[in-house]
Amino acid sequence: MTAHTKPKVAFFDFTGCEGCQLNKLNLEDHILDVLSLVEIVEFREAMDDRAAHYDIAFIEGSISTPSCVERINDIRRRSDVLVALGSCATRGGVNAMKNLMPIDDVRTTVYGKDKYLFPTLPAQPVSAIVKVDHAVDGCPMTTREYLHVFTSLVLGKKPIKPNHSVCVECKRSENECVFERGMSCMGPVTRGGCEAQCPGVGQYCIGCRGFVDHPEKEAHLEVFRRHGLSLEEARKKMTLFNAYGWSDR
Amino acid sequence: MGNTFDIHVHHLTRVEGHGNIVVNMREGALEKCHLQVVEAPRYFEAMIRGRSFHEAAVLTSRICGICSLGHQLTSLKATEAALGLEVSEQTVQLRKLLVDGATFQSNVLHALFLAAPDFLGVGSVFPLVQTHPEVVLAALRMKRLANDIGEVVSGRAVHPITCVPGGFTQLPSAPQLRQLLLRLQTEARADLELAVQAVLSVAGNIPAFARETEYISLKSDREYALYDGVIHSSDAGATPVNDYLGVTNEQIKPHSTAKHTHYKRTSYMVGALSRWNNNHQQMNEAGRAVGKALGLSGPSHNPYHITVAQLAETAHCVRSCIERIDALLTRGLKEEKPDQEPTRYGRGVGSTEVPRGILFHDYTYDRKGTVVAANCIIPTNQNFANIDDDMVKLVPEIVHLDRAEITRRLEMLVRAYDPCISCSVHMVDVTFVE
Numbered sequence: 001m002t003a004h005t006k007p008k009v010a011f012f013d014f015t016g017c018e019g020c021q022l023n024k025l026n027l028e029d030h031i032l033d034v035l036s037l038v039e040i041v042e043f044r045e046a047m048d049d050r051a052a053h054y055d056i057a058f059i060e061g062s063i064s065t066p067s068c069v070e071r072i073n074d075i076r077r078r079s080d081v082l083v084a085l086g087s088c089a090t091r092g093g094v095n096a097m098k099n100l101m102p103i104d105d106v107r108t109t110v111y112g113k114d115k116y117l118f119p120t121l122p123a124q125p126v127s128a129i130v131k132v133d134h135a136v137d138g139c140p141m142t143t144r145e146y147l148h149v150f151t152s153l154v155l156g157k158k159p160i161k162p163n164h165s166v167c168v169e170c171k172r173s174e175n176e177c178v179f180e181r182g183m184s185c186m187g188p189v190t191r192g193g194c195e196a197q198c199p200g201v202g203q204y205c206i207g208c209r210g211f212v213d214h215p216e217k218e219a220h221l222e223v224f225r226r227h228g229l230s231l232e233e234a235r236k237k238m239t240l241f242n243a244y245g246w247s248d249r
Numbered sequence: 250m251g252n253t254f255d256i257h258v259h260h261l262t263r264v265e266g267h268g269n270i271v272v273n274m275r276e277g278a279l280e281k282c283h284l285q286v287v288e289a290p291r292y293f294e295a296m297i298r299g300r301s302f303h304e305a306a307v308l309t310s311r312i313c314g315i316c317s318l319g320h321q322l323t324s325l326k327a328t329e330a331a332l333g334l335e336v337s338e339q340t341v342q343l344r345k346l347l348v349d350g351a352t353f354q355s356n357v358l359h360a361l362f363l364a365a366p367d368f369l370g371v372g373s374v375f376p377l378v379q380t381h382p383e384v385v386l387a388a389l390r391m392k393r394l395a396n397d398i399g400e401v402v403s404g405r406a407v408h409p410i411t412c413v414p415g416g417f418t419q420l421p422s423a424p425q426l427r428q429l430l431l432r433l434q435t436e437a438r439a440d441l442e443l444a445v446q447a448v449l450s451v452a453g454n455i456p457a458f459a460r461e462t463e464y465i466s467l468k469s470d471r472e473y474a475l476y477d478g479v480i481h482s483s484d485a486g487a488t489p490v491n492d493y494l495g496v497t498n499e500q501i502k503p504h505s506t507a508k509h510t511h512y513k514r515t516s517y518m519v520g521a522l523s524r525w526n527n528n529h530q531q532m533n534e535a536g537r538a539v540g541k542a543l544g545l546s547g548p549s550h551n552p553y554h555i556t557v558a559q560l561a562e563t564a565h566c567v568r569s570c571i572e573r574i575d576a577l578l579t580r581g582l583k584e585e586k587p588d589q590e591p592t593r594y595g596r597g598v599g600s601t602e603v604p605r606g607i608l609f610h611d612y613t614y615d616r617k618g619t620v621v622a623a624n625c626i627i628p629t630n631q632n633f634a635n636i637d638d639d640m641v642k643l644v645p646e647i648v649h650l651d652r653a654e655i656t657r658r659l660e661m662l663v664r665a666y667d668p669c670i671s672c673s674v675h676m677v678d679v680t681f682v683e
Contacts, residue, residue, distance in 0.1 A: 015291060019314015019407045031389065032378065040375065044260060064291075094311045097296040109295040114501045120292075140314060140407045201404040201411050202418030206307055236300065240308070 007055040007154060010042035012075055014061030014068050015095055015123060019140040020086035021060055030147065037154050054079045056153055059132075062088040062095040062123040069121070069129055076130035083149060084126045087139035091210045092244030094139070095123035100243050125244060134159055137191055139208035139241060145193055162193040165212050166205050170196035178204045184227050184237060189215040208241045218249055252277040252648070256656055261663060268668065270659050271504075272644055282644055283637045284663055286505035294623045302328050302414055302591070302618045309610065309625065310408050313669055315358075317408045318351040318399060319603030320610070320625075322476070325414055327610040331597025332618065334415045334588045339577070343417065345476045346573045347402050347409070348601065352475060353566040354395030354406070355604035356521065356559035359667040361388040361444060364556045367661045368451035384447040387440035391563075394432050398570065401425045416587030423578060430574045437567045445539055448560055452543055455557070456658060459550040460642045462635055463517035465496065466524045467602050473524070473531040473565060475602045481527050483548075484513040490600045493609045497626050509634040510626070516634035519606025520666065521558035522549065529561075536565025552639055555665045559604075591618055605629055605669050629669045636666055 013021055041051035057079035063072055076082055087093035098106045099122040107115035126132050134153070136145050152159040166187040170177075178185035178199050186207030187199060198205050211217070217238065224234035239246050258270040273281040297308055306324040310317040322344055329336060361384070362374040371377065378385050396406035401421045404410030411418045467478035468487070480488040480496055488496050499508040511517065526548040529537065540546070540561035545554060596613040606628030613622040639662055647655055 017311050017314040017317070019311075019317060022314045023407055035375065035378065043373075094296065094308060095291060098292045101295060106292045106295040109298075110292050111501060114503075117501070117503055139311065140405075197405065198410050203404070203410045203413070233301070236304075240304065 006037065006039045008041045008051065008053065009038040009056045009058070010040070010051060010054040010075075010079075011044075011058045012042070012060070012071075013044070014059065014072070014089070014126075015064040016061030016086065016088035016093065018060065020089075020146075023140050023143050023146065034147075034150065037151075052078065056081045056083065058083050058085050059089050059126050060085045062092050063126060063129050064095055064121055064123040066119050066121065072126060072129050081133045081153060082126075082130065083153070084132045084135045085146065086141040087137060087208055087210065087241055088123075089126045090132075090135040090137050091242065092123050092125045092128075093241055094243075096244035097239060099123060100239060100246060123244065135161070137209040138194060142194055142197075162191060163213050164192045166190045166192045166194065166196050166199070166209070168192055169194070170199045170205075172196075173200055175199045179223075179227060184224055184229060184234075186237065188223070189217065189220045189238075206240055207238065210242060217247075221248060254652065256652065256659065258656060258660060261660060268663065270640075270656075270663060272640070272655075272659070274644065274648070279641060279644060282640045283504055284633060284640070284668075286507040286633065294625065297612075297620050297623045300620050302332060302614060302620070303589075305612060305620060305623075306412065306414070312625070312627075314407045315355060315669055316603045316605070316608075318347055318403065318406075318412075319601055319608055321409055321412050322348065323599045323601045323603070323608045323610045323625075324612075325412060326599025326601065327597045327612050328414050328599075328614075329597065330599060331593075331595055331612055331614050332414070333592035334590075336416055336588070337585055339580075339583060339585065340416045341476070342573055342577055343402055343420075344412070346570060346577070347399060347412075348475045349566040349570045349573065350395045350398030350402075352602075352604050353563045353570075354392055354399070355667075356563045356566075357388055357391045357395065357444070359604070360448065360556045360559045360563070361385075363667070364661075364664055365448065365451070367657075367664065368448075368454040370454075381447065384443055387443040390436055391440045391444070394429075394437055397432075398429055401429060413587050413589070415589045416585055418587070420582050420584065423582060426574050426578055426582075430571060430578070433567055433571045433574070441539075441564055441567060445542060445560060445564075448557070449543060452557075455551075455553050456661065457551070458553060458639075458643055458646070458662075460552070460639055461550045462638070463512060463514050464523040464526045464548075465512065465517045465519050465631070466527045466607055467600060468527055469531075473528050473533070473536075473569075475524075477601070480600070480607065482512060482517070483523075483527060490609070491598050493598060493600065493611070493626065497609070497631065499626065499630070505633060507627075507630050507633060509637075510631045511634055516638045517631065518552070518635045519628045519631045520555060521562055521604070522552065522555045523606060524602060525549070525558040525561060532561065532565045533568050535568040536561045536563075539564040552635075552662060553665050555667065559667075594618070596622075603628060605667055606631060627669070629666075632666050632668065636663055636668075 084090045136149050149159040169192045183204040185204040187205040190207045191209045191212045221234045254274050256272040261268050269285040305328055306321045309324045310321045312320050399406035403412050464483040467474035468481035469478035496512050497510045499510050502509050543557045545557050594614050594616050598611045600609050609626040611624040615621050
């Protein structure tokens with residue numbers, strides 16, 4: 001990148017729901033400003049063009065087929081900076097739930113006797129295959145955090161990634177504790193940055209942003225059990241978005 | 250182009266998900282002509298097994314970010330039917346408001362950002378920012394407004410938060426609804442007018458092509474069916490939602506990770522044009538007027554008209570949102586606790602019209618309220634066979650054009666269907682016996 005040319009930016013989607021891509025198109029109030037700062041050279045969901053080199057590549061989705069592995073290596077080779085967007089790309093997301101089940105059963109359930117027509121791998125985060133420089137968590141990622149990473153990179157700054165739990169933000173918003181309302185919540189072990197969006201509108205935290213560093217998983221399983229969940233139910237809650245590399249400890 | 254040629258479009262652009270167009274013509278005979286679906290399979294119906302009824306909609310929402318509201322509401326309807334959970338009239342009205350908002354959000358996105366560049370001969374919406382700034386801004390404002398309806402009523406536009414089995418975790422406030430009402434009555438009206446004029450100015454570039462097919466959508470005797478109704482086929486009439494498997498008849502095709510469907514013919518169409526063809530007489534005046542202005546007064550057999558039907562629906566939904574909010578405000582919003590006490594267990598089927606067509610979720614629950622079997626049939630899957638049949642008719646009709654133009658027409662055709670390929674590869678076999 002030189003000071004006189006706009007950074008060349010590209011967006012790629014792997015195994016996921018494209019909700020994070022949509023959230024970028026949902027930046028209605030900012031999209032024209034964003035476009036004035038960078039040159040978008042590849043964005044299959046919105047445009048036809050393709051390019052050979054990227055200053056910044058944004059990746060959405062998990063790696064879950066042999067062809068995903070080839071594609072992500074190829075993109076990494078041609079990118080200066082690579083950013084994983086959203087829970088599927090940063091942590092394997094909901095896709096990784098299938099990793100905890102016998103793979104042949106999973107494939108039979110969906111495709112029956114034709115299951116071997118469609119090669120599949122355990123769902124993995126992008127960082128399991130190539131180096132990831134920055135990550136924006138969440139399902140979907142929040143547009144606020146995305147804009148923070150985006151503008152930091154364009155300005156040559158290092159983006160800040162929160163490492164406090166959702167509980168911190170929930171308390172700050174003065175919400176009544178979700179456990180007090182009779183629901184079981186992932187807030188205590190889940191990485192903040194979302195401003196406790198779900199507890200703020202009467203729902204519990206589903207853990208979509210992944211764990212904080214060094215989560216007290218065993219202790220939290222015990223908290224769930226004290227609130228009436230079986231160990232199996234507690235594990236299910238924990239693994240909705242955190243199945244990749246899951247262990248109780 | 251001669252009578253022997255191959256066309257291969259790898260990873261078609263401006264559609265949601267990954268698909269390739271493959272055409273092999275040998276001495277005037279089509280050897281291969283189809284849309285290959287190469288999206289990675291995701292196995293949702295396997296992952297949902299063993300999950301609690303509270304989590305079913307949270308999880309199936311993640312099938313597709315673009316259709317997340319539609320998946321949630323369809324999932325909730327299936328769960329509520331299976332478990333005997335009652336929802337109030339207020340919940341139904343708020344859900345219908347969400348459906349109207351999501352329909353016009355998605356239709357605006359597709360018609361103006363993904364399809365319109367085709368009519369103007371450019372590769373994306375980005376050049377239009379320079380050449381047609383007022384239309385792009387109008388479309389962005391309409392999208393913003395539709396997303397704000399989602400945020401106010403469901404907590405978030407992508408993967409809504411407050412919609413749960415039996416109702417809502419939190420209700421919108423009256424001032425928030427009044428604010429939306431004001432914007433719908435003022436800015437949306439002006440922006441819609443601009444968008445319609447823009448499409449009208451390029452309507453001459455919509456290709457002439459027709460292939461009559463079977464049109465399937467929901468139908469209701471009360472209103473233009475989006476949230477509720479029975480299955481309606483233009484060939485065969487009504488079928489109860491619970492009997493959807495007799496209509497969809499899914500099959501696996503080696504060229505596609507997404508399953509194909511057929512009913513009375515080799516293929517059928519779902520989505521905005523099917524809804525228009527089956528139900529346009531129930532559309533409100535605002536919607537019908539836009540359809541008429543853009544050349545649609547009755548049923549159309551031209552798939553490129555899907556974009557026109559989407560704009561008519563946009564006008565219909567804007568008007569419908571105004572009426573629904575007005576009624577909600579007049580009645581006053583009542584705090585209600587969602588009904589989450591199951592009164593029965595077993596199987597339940599839910600269906601709604603999502604922007605791309607009719608969607609089915611079908612769950613079976615055990616006595617603990619845990620999913621033991623699931624099946625979802627996605628609109629885009631239902632259109633794949635119809636797209637293939639369209640291509641088989643279209644290619645011989647345009648074979649005199651050059652390769653670039655044939656490719657462009659085929660890409661436009663697939664794009665007109667607004668396929669949502671991520672959605673299409675997840676769900677399938679019915680495994681009701683554990």
